Amino acid sequence: MDALNYPLSSYYDFQTGQIVPRDSYRQIHLSDMRGYYLADRETLHEPLKEDPLLYEVYECQVPAKPGEMVPCSTIIHPGSVGGEFYMTKGHYHSDTNAAEIYCCLRGHGLLLMQHGGQCLVETMKPGALVYVPAGWAHRSVNVGSEDLIIFAIYPADAGHDYGAIREKGFLKRVLRGPDGSPVVHEAS
Amino acid sequence: MDALNYPLSSYYDFQTGQIVPRDSYRQIHLSDMRGYYLADRETLHEPLKEDPLLYEVYECQVPAKPGEMVPCSTIIHPGSVGGEFYMTKGHYHSDTNAAEIYCCLRGHGLLLMQHGGQCLVETMKPGALVYVPAGWAHRSVNVGSEDLIIFAIYPADAGHDYGAIREKGFLKRVLRGPDGSPVVHEAS
Numbered sequence: 001m002d003a004l005n006y007p008l009s010s011y012y013d014f015q016t017g018q019i020v021p022r023d024s025y026r027q028i029h030l031s032d033m034r035g036y037y038l039a040d041r042e043t044l045h046e047p048l049k050e051d052p053l054l055y056e057v058y059e060c061q062v063p064a065k066p067g068e069m070v071p072c073s074t075i076i077h078p079g080s081v082g083g084e085f086y087m088t089k090g091h092y093h094s095d096t097n098a099a100e101i102y103c104c105l106r107g108h109g110l111l112l113m114q115h116g117g118q119c120l121v122e123t124m125k126p127g128a129l130v131y132v133p134a135g136w137a138h139r140s141v142n143v144g145s146e147d148l149i150i151f152a153i154y155p156a157d158a159g160h161d162y163g164a165i166r167e168k169g170f171l172k173r174v175l176r177g178p179d180g181s182p183v184v185h186e187a188s
Numbered sequence: 189m190d191a192l193n194y195p196l197s198s199y200y201d202f203q204t205g206q207i208v209p210r211d212s213y214r215q216i217h218l219s220d221m222r223g224y225y226l227a228d229r230e231t232l233h234e235p236l237k238e239d240p241l242l243y244e245v246y247e248c249q250v251p252a253k254p255g256e257m258v259p260c261s262t263i264i265h266p267g268s269v270g271g272e273f274y275m276t277k278g279h280y281h282s283d284t285n286a287a288e289i290y291c292c293l294r295g296h297g298l299l300l301m302q303h304g305g306q307c308l309v310e311t312m313k314p315g316a317l318v319y320v321p322a323g324w325a326h327r328s329v330n331v332g333s334e335d336l337i338i339f340a341i342y343p344a345d346a347g348h349d350y351g352a353i354r355e356k357g358f359l360k361r362v363l364r365g366p367d368g369s370p371v372v373h374e375a376s
Contacts, residue, residue, distance in 0.1 A: 004287070007301050008319035009310055012291060019317065060319060066254060067285035067322050067343050097255035099192070101341055103200060113195050122197055129207065131196035131248060134255055153289055153341045155255050 003063055010060065014105050017075035017149035019058040028055050030081060033089060035166065038173065039082020053077060054086045068156035075149050076109065076142040083176045090139025090170060094159025100132040103151045108144030110182065112170050113137065119171035121184055124150065137165055141174045143182035191251055198248065202293045205263035205337035207246040216243050218269060221277060223354065226361065227270020241265060242274045256344035263337050264297065264330040271364045278327025278358060282347025288320040291339045296332030298370065300358050301325065307359035309372055312338065325353060329362045331370035 011020050031051045035041050040048075055076040062068045079086045090112065093100070102111060102124070109124040115136040122130050124140065132138045142148035169187055177183040199208050219239045223229050228236075243264040250256045267274045278300065281288070290299060290312070297312035303324040310318050312328065320326045330336035357375055365371040 004319070004321035007308060007310060007321060007324065010317045012315045012317040014315060060317070062287070062319060065285065067283060067346070068287050069257060069289055069341060069343065071289050071291075071317060071319070095255060097253065099250070099256050101257055101259050103259075103339070120195060122195060127200045127202060129198045129200040129248070129259060131192070131250060131259070133192035133195060136195065151291070153257060155257065155343070158255070 008060060012073065012151070014149070017056070017058070017073045017105070017147065019060065019071070019073050022058065023061045024059040026057050027053055028057070028089070029053055036089060036169070037081040037084050039084065052079065054079070055088055062156050064156045066155070066157055069153050070156050072152045072154065073149065074140060074152060075147050076140055077147055078142055078145050080176050085141045085143050085174050085176060085182060087141040087174070088139050089162055090137055090165045092137045092161040092164055093134070093154070094161045095155070095157060096135045098155045098158035099134045100138060100152055100154040102130040102132060102138070104128040105149040105151055107142060107146050107148035109148040109150070110141045110143055110174055110184070112139045112141065112172055114170055117171070121172065124148065137170070139165070139170055143174060196248060200261065200339070202337070205244070205246070205261045205293070205335065207248065207259070207261050210246065211249050212247040214245050215241055216245070216277070217241055224277060224357070225269040225272050227272065240267065242267070243276055250344050252344045254343070254345055257341050258344050260340045260342065261337065262328060262340060263335050264328055265335055266330055266333050268364050273329045273331050273362050273364060273370060275329040275362070276327050277350055278325055278353045280325045280349040280352055281322070281342070282349045283343070283345060284323045286343045286346035287322045288326060288340055288342040290318040290320060290326070292316040293337040293339055295330060295334050295336035297336040297338070298329045298331055298362055298372070300327045300329065300360055302358055305359070309360065312336065325358070327353070327358055331362060
């Protein structure tokens with residue numbers, strides 16, 4: 001994409017998480033995340049019995065150049081796979097200097113952030129504003145009963161590295177406890 | 189500021205525009221903007237009769253390096269100076285590659301954006317999401333009767349150039365019309 005010559009104007013629905021007009025949009029179903037969930041990992045080579053929609057991502061498309069930033073809305077639906085709450089894949093940035101800003105607009109979630117053997121957990125409720133430092137992987141988990149809506153902004157030239165997480169996962173997993181509330185486990 | 193070693197976590201009150209804990213915070217009174225308003229420009233060398241608080245800015249402090257971004261909340265109070273609605277000073281970025289993202293959380297305003305002899309006006313209402321391209325000066329104007337609250341994000345190494353606007357102003361001014369509604373005038 002070439003340089004932007006004119007301002008982009010859109011509408012962000014804080015209740016649904018939709019950005020209109022729709023620019024870049026993708027849906028992530030369970031089948032897109034085979035191997036990410038513990039339960040799913042055990043049945044990796046069996047057909048899925050069902051393929052629910054886990055989360056949706058709206059992004060404004062801007063040039064992938066220094067000084068440009070991507071506005072991004074993520075809507076994680078409520079639910080769990082084998083007791084593990086719906087979550088995003090999570091990723092590092094390819095550019096290890098690229099930070100990310102997270103602001104929770106609706107719902108109740110946890111934000112996992114990981115770097116150098118450390119994994120921190122931050123609560124996401126409306127108004128939570130978290131600065132994910134450069135070099136930290138990040139994953140959002142919906143632990144509530146309604147959609148979790150997060151507004152995120154990252155440098156347009158950050159790049160995404162999903163491989164490390166796909167192979168090794170995060171150091172923590174968020175499971176539904178006996179009373180339905182989230183319990184953070186050390187990943188085995 | 190050195191590199192960030194840990195995530196920053198804060199709370200953004202969407203109703204008041206406050207970010208707590210308070211990191212960087214400043215208040216801009218009329219006396220800080222002498223020469224910006226038409227009416228004030230005419231009385232530039234006279235003492236001000238009153239010195240109202242026009243707007244407030246909360247920012248999270250992060251390293252001024254490529255890949256870092258500043259989360260920023262601006263609260264512009266309702267009111268006018270000689271019929272000209274309360275507004276921010278407005279600025280260009282020193283780094284002409286640096287864009288800015290604006291998202292209106294509350295209130296009713298106008299966003300002026302200017303580049304190369306063009307001045308565009310965008311309406312700011314809750315949910316308005318505007319991408320200010322690199323090289324475009326930007327100013328927010330509160331044309332409503334309550335606080336205008338804007339969440340903005342810009343590259344931490346963007347730099348601010350206030351000089352060009354302070355000297356020449358924007359190509360448009362927003363004045364209160366006979367019925368109280370905003371009228372956009374070409375600046376003389």
